[in-house]
Amino acid sequence: RDRRLVIEQAPGYGVVGGPVSLSFHIEDPGQDGVAELSIRRDGGAPSTVVVPLNRSTRMDFPLEHAGVNSLELTAAAVPGELTLANNHAAVVVHGIRDRxxxxxxxxxxxxxxxxxxxxxxxxxxxxxxxxxxxxxxxKNDRTPLKDLxxxxxxxxxxxxxxxxxxxxxxxxxxxxxxxxxxxxxxxxxxxxxxxxxxxxxxxxxxxxxxxxxxxxxxxxxxxxxxxxxxxxxxxxxxxxxxxxxxxxxxxxxxxxxxxxxxxxxxxxxxxxxxxxxxxxxxxxxxxxxxxxxxxxxxxxxxxxxxxxxxxxxxxxxxxxxxxxxxxxxxMHEPDLEEEQLSAEVVGQRLKVVRRSLQAGNAEVKMAAPDGTTRALALTDQSDGRSIGETILDQVGLWRITDGRGVALAVLGSLNPLEMSDLRATADKLQPVVTETGGGLRWLVDGLPALRRTEPDGPQSGAGWIGLRANHQTVITTVRDLPLLPGWLLLLAGLGSLVLAWWREGR
Known part of the structure; x- marks a missing residue:
């Protein structure tokens, strides 16, 4: 069993003060009922709502400030899940002021x-x-109002x-x-x-x-x-x-x-x-x-x-x-806040910048995509910024906090497609297998034998799968290359004649 959270539609930009619509569903095959969904905005305290399983849900969120607005959603886990990596999704919406x-x-x-x-x-x-x-x-100079x-x-x-x-x-x-x-x-x-x-x-x-x-x-x-x-x-x-x-x-x-x-x-x-x-x-x-x-x-x-x-x-x-x-x-511009935390990924290197009116070095906690945490030291730059850098070793969403603010950083895709569905299933390949006359075998049932098969014959059977011999070749080009250069062959021939004459003379 593997419950997963799927983002169907999310805007990349929105007007500050207006709503943004987010469509998603919690996929849990074979299950009915509802599930709890935790929602965290801009790294703040999470709130919990209840949404139906296996049905599309649409929610509207107000865009409160300009710049990056982050939204983290986490579906409640169930016992025996294959992985919790796809129970979490993040959405980033850039707020733009209209006028x-x-x-x-x-x-x-x-x-x-x-x-x-x-x-x-x-x-x-x-x-x-x-x-x-x-x-x-x-100032009253008795000028009539109609003349002003x-x-x-x-x-x-x-x-x-x-x-x-x-x-x-x-x-x-x-x-x-x-x-x-x-x-x-x-x-x-x-x-x-x-x-x-x-x-x-x-x-x-x-x-x-x-x-x-x-x-x-x-x-x-x-x-x-x-x-x-x-x-x-x-x-x-x-x-x-x-x-x-x-x-x-x-x-x-x-x-x-x-x-x-x-x-x-x-x-x-x-x-x-x-x-x-x-x-x-x-x-x-x-x-x-x-x-x-x-x-x-x-x-x-x-x-x-x-x-x-x-x-x-x-x-x-x-x-x-x-x-x-x-x-x-x-007007509450996030980039001008006295206390703020930001993170940027360039290549595989993460750069964390913390702004504070308090002087001195600082330390932040980093939560990796797999849930493990580690510390990163930041060095005070004497201009309100403390900066630290490190190399990331996991693809996905990283969460950085200094105890007051939260910053999100992404290595690779924000919601990696390869992590969206980790269930082992034959459904993805079955149409191709059926079209080519092949077969599917689970390794848990043992390694199948390999046989050479003809194109018009069966391609799989009990305990075996075939490697089709198509008997098709394509000649792409023909080139003639001399074994040795001509002058070298001439010297070799003359040398052989001299050697033979010398031996006959003895």
């Missing part, structure tokens, strides 16, 4: 506003909605009706005015805590009475203003955490000390209350902070002069790359 909806609200026109807009519009996957507050409500060319700020539509439709909200030098009621700030705070993303880039207004820290957003901001403003040129630097964090680790120009990029000219003082500081001034004052309030994420940039990098001042800097990484971290 990223970003809301950018600029509190006032300033030199860096167009840089933000251009950086976001340059990404074809971003659907940008941008509003700039050009005419605050307190400005578009009314759709406050209720953006921050109440369609707030949850945005993947990322950016406040750029936004200040508290009579534009948004306090209830809308609470809506944004709840949106973030329930899984949303918020990026706040501040200027001098953050240190004043109209600061966003005086609104309901204060509960999710990783820092509060301390009232100080540094208005002189300084060189932004990576903090010890920033040198290991995937958002800032390996930024172009950060390889040297000091970094090879241009200076900024203003820093807004802030007191850190939560999260991690990734960038700071030479004096250790925070510049870029990341935090995870609830299920969401927040980034706070305590400077309004990062746009100087894009303008190329003093050589410029990687503002576009920094913004891209920050935005994708805010």
């Amino acid at each position: 990223l909806r970003v809301l950018l609200v600029s509190g006032e026109p300033h030199a860096g506003e167009r840089i933000w807009r251009n950086l976001l519009k340059a990404d074809p996957s971003v659907d940008l909605v941008h509003f700039t507050i050009l005419r605050p409500p307190e 060319a400005l578009i009314a700020f759709p406050v209720r539509e953006l921050f109440e009706e369609k707030l949850k439709e945005f993947d990322l909200i950016i406040f750029d030098r936004f200040r508290i005015r009579n534009i948004l009621p306090e209830s809308y700030y609470r809506n944004i705070s709840e949106y973030v805590k329930s899984g949303g993303a918020l990026l706040v880039s501040v200027g001098p207004e953050f240190a004043g009475p109209e600061s966003l820290s005086n609104s309901a957003l204060a509960s999710i901001l990783p820092a509060v203003p301390d009232g100080q403003i540094l208005a002189q040129a300084f060189l932004p630097q990576l903090s010890p955490v920033g040198r290991r964090h995937p958002v800032t680790s390996g930024l172009p120009g950060a390889e040297t000390d000091p970094p090879q990029w241009g200076r900024w000219v203003r820093q807004i003082g802030g007191q850190v209350k939560a999260g991690a500081v990734l960038m700071e001034t030479p004096a250790g004052k925070p510049l870029l902070l990341l935090d995870r309030p609830g299920d969401g994420r927040v980034a706070l940039l305590l400077s309004d002069s990062s746009w100087l990098w894009t303008r190329g001042w003093e050589g410029g800097g990687p503002q576009a790359e920094l913004l891209r990484r920050t935005a994708h971290w805010l």
